[in-house]
Amino acid sequence: MLVKTKKERSKKSWLEIIGFLLIFVGLLLIIYHFVSRKVITTMEQEAIKNFYIEQQEVVVEDNQNDHLKDENQAQKTNKIEYIAVIKIPKINLIRGLVDRNSYLNNISYNVEILDDSNMPDEENGNVILAAHSGNASISYFQDLDKLVVGDKVTIDYKGKTYNYKVVRIYDIEKKGTLNLNRNNDISTLTLITCRHNTNNQIIVICELEK
Numbered sequence: 342m343l344v345k346t347k348k349e350r351s352k353k354s355w356l357e358i359i360g361f362l363l364i365f366v367g368l369l370l371i372i373y374h375f376v377s378r379k380v381i382t383t384m385e386q387e388a389i390k391n392f393y394i395e396q397q398e399v400v401v402e403d404n405q406n407d408h409l410k411d412e413n414q415a416q417k418t419n420k421i422e423y424i425a426v427i428k429i430p431k432i433n434l435i436r437g438l439v440d441r442n443s444y445l446n447n448i449s450y451n452v453e454i455l456d457d458s459n460m461p462d463e464e465n466g467n468v469i470l471a472a473h474s475g476n477a478s479i480s481y482f483q484d485l486d487k488l489v490v491g492d493k494v495t496i497d498y499k500g501k502t503y504n505y506k507v508v509r510i511y512d513i514e515k516k517g518t519l520n521l522n523r524n525n526d527i528s529t530l531t532l533i534t535c536r537h538n539t540n541n542q543i544i545v546i547c548e549l550e551k
Contacts, residue, residue, distance in 0.1 A: 388421035389437050392497075421445065425461070425498040427452065427470065432484035438470070438496075448473055452481050455533075461496050461503040461549075465526060468496065469519075471533040474543075482534035485543055494530060494547050505530045505547035512541040522546065 423437030436452045439445045446453055452472040459466025472482035494505040513520055515535065521544065523529045528549035536543050 392423040428495045431492045461498045468530045474534040485534045504550045508548045509546040
Protein backbone atom coordinates (compact mmCIF):
# COMPACT_ATOMS: atom_id res chain seq x y z
CA MET A 342 0.00 0.00 0.00
CA LEU A 343 1.32 3.43 -0.97
CA VAL A 344 1.38 6.03 1.77
CA LYS A 345 1.68 9.69 0.80
CA THR A 346 4.32 11.59 2.69
CA LYS A 347 3.60 14.82 4.52
CA LYS A 348 5.53 16.71 1.84
CA GLU A 349 3.40 15.22 -0.95
CA ARG A 350 0.17 16.03 0.88
CA SER A 351 1.37 19.60 1.45
CA LYS A 352 2.24 19.99 -2.24
CA LYS A 353 -1.20 18.74 -3.25
CA SER A 354 -2.86 21.19 -0.86
CA TRP A 355 -0.93 24.11 -2.34
CA LEU A 356 -1.88 23.05 -5.86
CA GLU A 357 -5.54 22.90 -4.84
CA ILE A 358 -5.31 26.36 -3.27
CA ILE A 359 -3.63 27.83 -6.36
CA GLY A 360 -6.22 26.20 -8.61
CA PHE A 361 -9.04 27.60 -6.49
CA LEU A 362 -7.48 31.09 -6.57
CA LEU A 363 -7.11 30.97 -10.36
CA ILE A 364 -10.76 29.98 -10.74
CA PHE A 365 -11.80 32.70 -8.30
CA VAL A 366 -9.78 35.38 -10.12
CA GLY A 367 -11.21 34.21 -13.44
CA LEU A 368 -14.75 34.53 -12.12
CA LEU A 369 -14.00 38.00 -10.78
CA LEU A 370 -12.70 39.09 -14.19
CA ILE A 371 -15.81 37.73 -15.91
CA ILE A 372 -18.08 39.52 -13.42
CA TYR A 373 -16.07 42.75 -13.76
CA HIS A 374 -16.30 42.64 -17.56
CA PHE A 375 -20.04 41.95 -17.42
CA VAL A 376 -20.73 44.76 -14.93
CA SER A 377 -18.48 47.21 -16.82
CA ARG A 378 -20.24 46.43 -20.10
CA LYS A 379 -23.60 46.86 -18.37
CA VAL A 380 -22.59 50.25 -16.98
CA ILE A 381 -21.26 51.43 -20.35
CA THR A 382 -24.41 50.23 -22.13
CA THR A 383 -26.56 52.12 -19.63
CA MET A 384 -24.47 55.27 -20.15
CA GLU A 385 -24.78 54.92 -23.93
CA GLN A 386 -28.55 54.49 -23.75
CA GLU A 387 -28.82 57.52 -21.46
CA ALA A 388 -26.62 59.53 -23.83
CA ILE A 389 -28.86 58.68 -26.81
CA LYS A 390 -31.94 59.67 -24.78
CA ASN A 391 -30.31 62.96 -23.80
CA PHE A 392 -29.30 63.55 -27.42
CA TYR A 393 -32.92 63.40 -28.60
CA ILE A 394 -34.08 65.60 -25.71
CA GLU A 395 -31.50 68.20 -26.73
CA GLN A 396 -32.51 67.87 -30.39
CA GLN A 397 -36.12 68.62 -29.45
CA GLU A 398 -34.95 71.68 -27.56
CA VAL A 399 -33.00 72.86 -30.63
CA VAL A 400 -36.13 72.58 -32.79
CA VAL A 401 -38.19 74.56 -30.28
CA GLU A 402 -35.50 77.23 -30.12
CA ASP A 403 -35.46 77.53 -33.92
CA ASN A 404 -39.24 77.83 -34.08
CA GLN A 405 -39.78 80.25 -31.19
CA ASN A 406 -36.42 82.06 -31.08
CA ASP A 407 -36.32 81.31 -27.39
CA HIS A 408 -33.15 80.35 -25.56
CA LEU A 409 -34.09 77.43 -23.34
CA LYS A 410 -31.91 76.22 -20.49
CA ASP A 411 -31.61 72.65 -19.35
CA GLU A 412 -31.94 72.99 -15.57
CA ASN A 413 -31.29 69.30 -15.04
CA GLN A 414 -28.07 69.18 -17.05
CA ALA A 415 -25.64 66.79 -15.40
CA GLN A 416 -21.96 67.52 -14.98
CA LYS A 417 -19.90 66.50 -17.97
CA THR A 418 -17.53 64.35 -15.93
CA ASN A 419 -17.89 60.67 -16.88
CA LYS A 420 -20.73 61.54 -19.24
CA ILE A 421 -21.04 60.44 -22.85
CA GLU A 422 -22.26 63.25 -25.10
CA TYR A 423 -23.40 62.41 -28.63
CA ILE A 424 -23.55 64.93 -31.45
CA ALA A 425 -25.42 62.60 -33.82
CA VAL A 426 -27.08 59.19 -33.99
CA ILE A 427 -26.79 56.72 -36.87
CA LYS A 428 -29.50 54.12 -37.49
CA ILE A 429 -29.29 51.15 -39.85
CA PRO A 430 -32.59 49.23 -39.52
CA LYS A 431 -31.44 46.29 -41.70
CA ILE A 432 -28.81 45.29 -39.10
CA ASN A 433 -30.59 46.67 -36.01
CA LEU A 434 -27.88 49.25 -35.39
CA ILE A 435 -28.43 52.43 -33.38
CA ARG A 436 -25.22 54.18 -32.30
CA GLY A 437 -24.42 57.62 -31.03
CA LEU A 438 -21.54 59.53 -32.59
CA VAL A 439 -19.26 61.75 -30.52
CA ASP A 440 -17.36 64.88 -31.50
CA ARG A 441 -14.29 64.24 -33.65
CA ASN A 442 -12.08 65.76 -30.95
CA SER A 443 -13.34 63.38 -28.28
CA TYR A 444 -11.11 60.50 -27.18
CA LEU A 445 -14.19 58.28 -27.62
CA ASN A 446 -14.15 59.02 -31.36
CA ASN A 447 -12.06 55.94 -32.01
CA ILE A 448 -12.94 52.51 -33.38
CA SER A 449 -11.59 51.04 -30.14
CA TYR A 450 -14.58 52.62 -28.38
CA ASN A 451 -17.24 53.54 -30.88
CA VAL A 452 -18.20 54.18 -34.50
CA GLU A 453 -15.50 56.64 -35.55
CA ILE A 454 -15.98 59.81 -37.59
CA LEU A 455 -12.82 59.89 -39.72
CA ASP A 456 -10.71 63.05 -39.95
CA ASP A 457 -11.51 63.60 -43.64
CA SER A 458 -15.25 63.35 -43.01
CA ASN A 459 -17.78 66.09 -43.55
CA MET A 460 -20.92 66.39 -41.45
CA PRO A 461 -24.42 65.71 -42.81
CA ASP A 462 -25.36 69.39 -43.15
CA GLU A 463 -22.42 70.17 -45.49
CA GLU A 464 -23.59 70.42 -49.09
CA ASN A 465 -22.26 67.65 -51.31
CA GLY A 466 -20.11 66.48 -48.42
CA ASN A 467 -19.21 62.93 -47.48
CA VAL A 468 -19.80 61.60 -43.97
CA ILE A 469 -17.18 58.86 -43.43
CA LEU A 470 -17.70 56.40 -40.59
CA ALA A 471 -15.63 53.37 -39.61
CA ALA A 472 -16.05 50.63 -37.02
CA HIS A 473 -14.79 47.14 -36.23
CA SER A 474 -16.27 43.94 -37.56
CA GLY A 475 -15.91 40.61 -35.77
CA ASN A 476 -17.49 39.34 -32.57
CA ALA A 477 -16.19 41.75 -29.91
CA SER A 478 -18.48 44.08 -27.97
CA ILE A 479 -17.10 47.02 -29.99
CA SER A 480 -17.75 45.35 -33.38
CA TYR A 481 -20.56 47.75 -34.28
CA PHE A 482 -20.20 47.10 -38.04
CA GLN A 483 -20.06 43.30 -37.72
CA ASP A 484 -23.17 42.93 -39.91
CA LEU A 485 -22.28 45.60 -42.45
CA ASP A 486 -21.70 42.87 -45.05
CA LYS A 487 -25.42 42.05 -44.89
CA LEU A 488 -26.38 45.39 -46.48
CA VAL A 489 -27.49 45.47 -50.10
CA VAL A 490 -28.17 48.25 -52.58
CA GLY A 491 -31.40 50.00 -51.65
CA ASP A 492 -31.11 49.58 -47.87
CA LYS A 493 -31.76 52.68 -45.75
CA VAL A 494 -29.50 54.51 -43.30
CA THR A 495 -30.38 57.62 -41.30
CA ILE A 496 -28.36 60.12 -39.31
CA ASP A 497 -30.00 62.47 -36.82
CA TYR A 498 -27.92 65.64 -36.50
CA LYS A 499 -28.68 69.14 -35.22
CA GLY A 500 -32.42 68.58 -35.05
CA LYS A 501 -32.72 67.11 -38.55
CA THR A 502 -32.94 63.58 -39.93
CA TYR A 503 -30.80 62.82 -42.98
CA ASN A 504 -32.08 59.85 -44.97
CA TYR A 505 -29.58 57.90 -47.07
CA LYS A 506 -29.91 54.97 -49.46
CA VAL A 507 -27.19 52.42 -50.18
CA VAL A 508 -26.15 52.79 -53.83
CA ARG A 509 -22.82 50.95 -54.05
CA ILE A 510 -20.92 48.25 -52.14
CA TYR A 511 -17.40 47.12 -52.99
CA ASP A 512 -14.18 45.83 -51.46
CA ILE A 513 -10.73 47.38 -51.45
CA GLU A 514 -7.43 46.03 -50.24
CA LYS A 515 -6.51 47.24 -46.77
CA LYS A 516 -3.54 49.57 -47.36
CA GLY A 517 -4.18 52.41 -44.93
CA THR A 518 -5.61 54.64 -47.67
CA LEU A 519 -9.09 54.75 -49.17
CA ASN A 520 -10.25 55.01 -52.77
CA LEU A 521 -13.84 56.20 -52.49
CA ASN A 522 -15.98 55.75 -55.58
CA ARG A 523 -18.68 58.37 -55.00
CA ASN A 524 -20.56 61.10 -56.85
CA ASN A 525 -19.00 64.38 -55.69
CA ASP A 526 -22.12 66.30 -56.73
CA ILE A 527 -24.31 64.51 -54.18
CA SER A 528 -24.19 64.41 -50.38
CA THR A 529 -23.04 60.93 -49.38
CA LEU A 530 -22.38 58.68 -46.41
CA THR A 531 -19.54 56.15 -46.49
CA LEU A 532 -19.43 53.19 -44.09
CA ILE A 533 -16.18 51.23 -43.70
CA THR A 534 -15.20 48.01 -41.95
CA CYS A 535 -12.93 45.00 -42.45
CA ARG A 536 -14.17 41.87 -44.19
CA HIS A 537 -13.80 38.76 -42.04
CA ASN A 538 -10.68 36.63 -42.56
CA THR A 539 -9.37 38.74 -45.44
CA ASN A 540 -7.08 41.70 -46.01
CA ASN A 541 -9.97 43.63 -47.55
CA GLN A 542 -12.22 46.41 -46.37
CA ILE A 543 -15.91 46.73 -47.19
CA ILE A 544 -16.94 50.13 -48.54
CA VAL A 545 -20.65 51.01 -48.45
CA ILE A 546 -21.59 54.19 -50.31
CA CYS A 547 -24.95 55.80 -49.48
CA GLU A 548 -26.50 58.84 -51.12
CA LEU A 549 -28.71 61.42 -49.44
CA GLU A 550 -32.32 61.16 -50.55
CA LYS A 551 -33.92 64.43 -51.61
